[in-house]
Amino acid sequence: MVQLKSKSATVDIDAGELVSFLVDGHELIHQKGSPGWRNADTEMFPIIGPVNEAGYHVQVPRGNAVQDQHGLLRELEYQLISQAGDAAVFVKKYQAGTPVNNSKYPEKSPKPRLMWPYGFGFEKSFLLKGNTLEISFIISGERDMPFMLGYHPAFKLYTKTPTLVANEREISLDEVLDVGSRAYQVKDCTRITLKDEHELTIETEGFGQFMCWTEVRNMICIEPISFYPYSVNQRELYLGFQHLKDTDAVFKVRITA
Template identity: 65%
Template sequence: MVQLKNKDCTVSIDAGELVSFVCGGHEFIHQKRSPGWGSSDTEMFPVIGPLDKANFRIQTPKGEAIQDQHGLLRQIPYELILQTESTAVFAKEYTEGTKVKNSKYPVKSTEPFMDWPYSFRFEKSFELKEGALEIVFRISGEEGMPFMLGYHPAFKLHSDAPMIIANDQKISLDEVLAVGSRAYQVPDCNSITLKDERQITIEAKGFGHFMCWTEVKNMVCIEPISFYPYAVEQKDLEKGFQYLKGKAEFKVMLKPSL
């Protein structure tokens, strides 16, 4: 377990997963043993969304790839490559064509392995600053590699009527629950504020959109995304790709009320 601390906040990171963000005694992150979701954060890469109705296949410029929901990145372990009192950097590397075991098989998938026809390196860095936790994603790999990226943090809810504020729009938890597994789309948005017992703002750079998801009332996922996967049919999911130009960087700032 990696911990980052300053005078206001403490961050706990378990193998690259943000498992705790406590400021002034208030826990902002969903705890994995609580109802709702067995994780506290993860990344969606190189695809976002399910592919079960497309036979778990997606087209790329280098041919067909086998992917499952939200991509193969989450099935690859992080390596800690740097740690200081306020910073931690984790990395994953993938070699094109390598078979990656699919944890959803056989209960939720027909595919025991996933693959991707491109090599890449994926870095996730945390820096605890005054008044904010900055999370940066850096992608490097083959020129022209197609990809989508989403960040999937889960926030613990402490009140009965939390409110999500996005582009002057007020979104209730019941509205998110009503959408179900598709997730509530928040297009053309770079900042969302979750108003609960304590307030936290999620600012994103490079993504362009958000989606919100939960199936319980004790947590909500507020997810910066490069593409909303339900905008197209699963067989057309490649329409959501952007293409790597050597390197790409995406940033998320978690700004709690102190």
């Protein structure tokens, strides 16, 4: 377990996963074991969304890649490469074409292994300054590699009627629940405020929009995304790809309470 501290906040990171963000003693992060979701945060890469209706294949220039829900990055393990009192950096690396065991198999998927025909490096860094936690993602790899990126944190809810404020509009918890598993899309947005017992704000760079998901009233996932996967047919997910250029792709999320 890695712990970061400031005068007013404490962050706990377990193998690259943000499992606690305490600000003045108030827990912001959904706790594992509580109803709703088995994780606290994860990343969606190199695809976002379901692929079951496409036979678990995603079309890329090098053929069809075998992927499952939200991609294969979550099946890889983070390595801690640096740590300080207020910062930590984790990395995952993948060699092109390497089969990766699918944790969803066989209960939730017919595919025992996943594969991506491109090699990449994925860096996730944390920096705590006061009441703000900045999480940065740096993607490196082969030029023109297609990818999508989504960050999937889950926040703990305390009141019965929390609201989200995005683009000067309020979104109720019921509106998110009503959308179900597809997740509620918030277009053209780089900032969302969650108003609950305590207030927190999420600001992003590089993503461009959000989707929000929950199936319970004690937590909500507020997910910065580069592409909303339900805007196209699953067989056309390739329409949402960005492509690596000569420099690394950088995305940032700042959580302030």
